[in-house]
Amino acid sequence: MSANALDRDVVTVRDVRHFYHKGGSSDLLVLDHVDLTLHDNEIVSLLGRSGSGKSTLLRIIAGLMPASEGRVAIRERLVSGPAPDVAMVFQSFALFPWLTVLDNVEIGLEAQGVPAPERRRRALAAIDLIGLDGFESAYPKELSGGMRQRVGLARALVVHPAVLLMDEPFSALDVLTAETLRTDLLDLWCEGRMPIRAMLLVTHNIEEAVLMSDRILVFSSNPGRVIAEIKVTLPQPRNRLDPAFRQIVDDIYARMTARAVGNAPKEGGFPGTGIGMILPHVSTNLLAGLMETLSGPPYDGRADLPALASALQMEVDELFPIAETLQLLRFAEVEGGDIHLTDAARRFATGGVDERKRLFAQNLMAYVPAVSHIRRILDDRPSHKAPRARFQDELEDFMSPEFADRTLHAVISWARYGEVFAYDEGAGVFSLENPS
Ligand code: ADP
Ligand code: MG
Numbered sequence: 001m002s003a004n005a006l007d008r009d010v011v012t013v014r015d016v017r018h019f020y021h022k023g024g025s026s027d028l029l030v031l032d033h034v035d036l037t038l039h040d041n042e043i044v045s046l047l048g049r050s051g052s053g054k055s056t057l058l059r060i061i062a063g064l065m066p067a068s069e070g071r072v073a074i075r076e077r078l079v080s081g082p083a084p085d086v087a088m089v090f091q092s093f094a095l096f097p098w099l100t101v102l103d104n105v106e107i108g109l110e111a112q113g114v115p116a117p118e119r120r121r122r123a124l125a126a127i128d129l130i131g132l133d134g135f136e137s138a139y140p141k142e143l144s145g146g147m148r149q150r151v152g153l154a155r156a157l158v159v160h161p162a163v164l165l166m167d168e169p170f171s172a173l174d175v176l177t178a179e180t181l182r183t184d185l186l187d188l189w190c191e192g193r194m195p196i197r198a199m200l201l202v203t204h205n206i207e208e209a210v211l212m213s214d215r216i217l218v219f220s221s222n223p224g225r226v227i228a229e230i231k232v233t234l235p236q237p238r239n240r241l242d243p244a245f246r247q248i249v250d251d252i253y254a255r256m257t258a259r260a261v262g263n264a265p266k267e268g269g270f271p272g273t274g275i276g277m278i279l280p281h282v283s284t285n286l287l288a289g290l291m292e293t294l295s296g297p298p299y300d301g302r303a304d305l306p307a308l309a310s311a312l313q314m315e316v317d318e319l320f321p322i323a324e325t326l327q328l329l330r331f332a333e334v335e336g337g338d339i340h341l342t343d344a345a346r347r348f349a350t351g352g353v354d355e356r357k358r359l360f361a362q363n364l365m366a367y368v369p370a371v372s373h374i375r376r377i378l379d380d381r382p383s384h385k386a387p388r389a390r391f392q393d394e395l396e397d398f399m400s401p402e403f404a405d406r407t408l409h410a411v412i413s414w415a416r417y418g419e420v421f422a423y424d425e426g427a428g429v430f431s432l433e434n435p436s
Contacts, residue, residue: 015071018053061163211240
């Protein structure tokens with residue numbers, strides 16, 4: 001890398017891996033060989049589902065925690081401890097309730113030892129910039145969510161960081177407030193009024209990434225790593241309805257589902273194999289609901305995922321696990337950003353309660369190894385009972401306790417619906433009590 005290239009780079013992340021230690025034998029690998037670079041004058045989005053390690057990566061870049069392996073530099077200086085050139089905005093507003101807006105904004109400068117008059121001047125400038133004029137002496141509880149997030153932004157900008165890291169900054173806001181704040185931020189950025197060099201935005205919202213970024217890094221889950229990079233060259237301000245905009249959104253959807261299909265055709269693409277497969281907790285209501293929706297008009301069994309998401313007002317995080325669970329159960333196939341129902345799903349959608357349970361049980365037993373495994377053990381035991389701990393331990397040979405918990409939770413709710421086996425929450429015991 002030439003000296004020039006380094007000059008332009010505001011943030012460099014090289015070969016970062018991160019494990020969380022999970023008491024017990026299995027560490028949870030959340031980031032694997034993550035590389036990314038933020039150039040001067042760039043907005044980059046990190047787009048990934050929840051749990052993919054995005055917040056972990058931001059905390060590492062900000063120097064709030066060390067990576068297990070790899071290195072991070074801000075303007076060529078290696079990060080080791082809280083980085084002074086970095087400011088962060090969080091999803092929840094993290095304001096001090098007992099301080100006024102002005103004091104909340106100034107506090108970042110106090111830590112840096114900036115003298116009082118200078119602090120005041122810069123805090124007022126940041127408050128003005130971000131549209132909080134007149135609210136200087138208000139307390140956080142007197143402000144709306146949108147205004148509180150503006151205080152968070154002012155507090156980050158007041159230190160004039162080289163890079164602003166934003167962790168899902170709009171996702172706790174209502175739709176209109178979020179849109180206004182995004183537009184205001186972009187206006188300030190495009191007018192060159194933000195006292196920063198680059199922004200890294202973490203989001204699970206594809207449209208938000210396409211609206212705001214010069215580049216989008218698609219982040220995979222389990223473990224998190226950058227699997228695709230998309231440059232967005234559309235001029236600002238961007239229009240969601242512009243066909244070129246839609247095309248980029250479509251393309252990202254396809255990439256985000258491609259991995260699942262490529263890795264494990266028709267298997268939903270969940271990490272792990274056999275009983276070690278990590279399953280998402282998707283309710284049977286959602287699974288049934290999506291099959292019903294897709295089987296009726298206007299879809300007639302097939303839909304474009306982005307169009308479906310926007311029709312159902314869902315985000316990637318919500319729609320993908322449902323689509324992938326249907327794929328695992330062979331009720332759907334997901335390919336190239338499209339989903340289509342299988343014959344079994346069409347029968348499910350038009351069937352009565354008993355037919356639905358029968359179809360669901362049949363595919364659960366055939367395609368979810370953890371379910372057939374538990375059922376076989378219950379069948380074999382004279383008591384037809386087994387404690388949860390037995391399966392929890394087995395799953396923990398393949399995954400972290402947290403994932404084992406989540407996977408069992410999914411298995412229990414699906415098996416209950418299909419009446420494959422029962423589970424007594426209080427006693428923590430699986431049994432064949434209800435099923436015939
Ligand atoms: P994201 O921001 O993409 O939702 P996170 O970085 O918050 O993802 O989390 C990634 C994974 O690491 C998740 O499975 C989460 O449960 C786990 N995790 C996050 N923080 C910790 C922690 N302090 N200790 C153990 N596991 C954690
Ligand atoms: Mg997060």
